[in-house]
Amino acid sequence: MTYSLIAKDTETGAVGLIVASRFFACGARVPCVGARSAIASQAFSNPVWGTEGLRRLEADEAAQTVLDDLVARDTGRDARQAHLMDTLGNFAAYTGSDCVDWAGHRIGDTHSVAGNMLTGPDVVDATFETYASESTLPFPERLMAAMEAGERAGGDKRGKQAAGLVIHQGQSHAWLDMRSDDHADPLAELRRLYDVAGERYLHFAEAMPSEQNFSGNPDRGALEKAIARADAQRHAEGRVSRSLASDPA
Template sequence: MTYSLIARVPETGEIGIAVASRFFACGAIVPHIGPRSAVATQAFVNPMWGIEGLSRLEDGEAGKDVLSDFVMRDGGQHIRQCHALDMHGNFTAHTGEDCVDWCGHLTGAEHSVAGNMLTGPDVVRATFDAYASADDLPFPDRLLHAMRAGEASGGDKRGRQAAGLKIHRGEAYATLDLRADDHADPLAELARLLDVARERYVHVAKTFATTRDFSGSTDREPIDAAIEAEDAGRRAAGMASQSNATENEAF
């Protein structure tokens, strides 16, 4: 019922998961990301593969050992699908033999793709190859570009409904977490939300506290300057805001 992409950027430590499905709010249940590892649990979803899996991966266990243990313990492993990135930088995946056809996965050195209930194997292959060939794009755009390639190759054979994009940068919290839970064109909606995030949110996110810096940055001037520069650039390019935010005239 879903296809998803896990990727890491070794140079920055960023880890991201993108997911799309004809299933409501897939972005809420599929992606699990920590500071150094990630899990995408899907098909007949078992959330514990994500919750327990991420905890064990963050403790240093190899992804292949964690998934092997889950397959052994889970009586429903034949209808589960999962892929994961461990803290050692290795990708691994499981596609149960009774996942709805077409189903399968591909793993590489820096990203993996898995999907089920798809129109065919071209969806996974197109997503995998599109990510690999788009290293000139910013990370979130690269993830969405790859997901669009999968959709163009057929995507979920039932249609479209939801999508999610989640990115961590070496911390337990996400620096970007976007979802379209019920939308006619969810990947396009994620692209709109990403554009809105770049107006202000991403500039604030750069100042967030970290495990090494509990206070983060508390200086508003660089944030205001970055937002002003962003606004100026958009005006110069004739780009209208895509935000649906409203103004309170009494404020």
């Protein structure tokens, strides 16, 4: 039902997972992301693979050890698919024999891709190779560019409906978590949401508290100045807001 990409940004250590599917709210079902690890549970997904798997990964268990145990214990394993990254940046993946064709996965040193119900292996390959080649893009845009390449290669053979993107920057809470649950062009909608996030949200996210800085930076004045600078730059470049938010009547 899905194809997804897990990656670790080698420059910042951020962990990202992006998913697209002809399945409602796949961004709520598939990703489980933590401060240093991630797992995508998909196909005839078992959500406990995600929740238990992430707890164990964050406790520094090896990706292959966690995956082997999940597969061994689940009598529905043949219909499952998952890929995951542990806290050392090692990847593991599994595609059950009953996953709907085309189904498969590909693992590298910095990222992994897995998918099922796809038009063919080109979807996984295009996603994988585009992420590898687009190293100059900011991390969120690199993840989106890779998935868009997979979509151009055919994507989910049933069509398009939903997508989700989750990025953690060394914290248990997400730095960015966006979803398009029911949309004719969900990856394009993620692009729009990311543009809107850049207007205010990402500036706020930079000031959010962390485990290392419990209070964060609650200086509203500094935040508003950063937002104003970004707004001025957007206007100077001739870009208009893509937000759908309404103003008070």
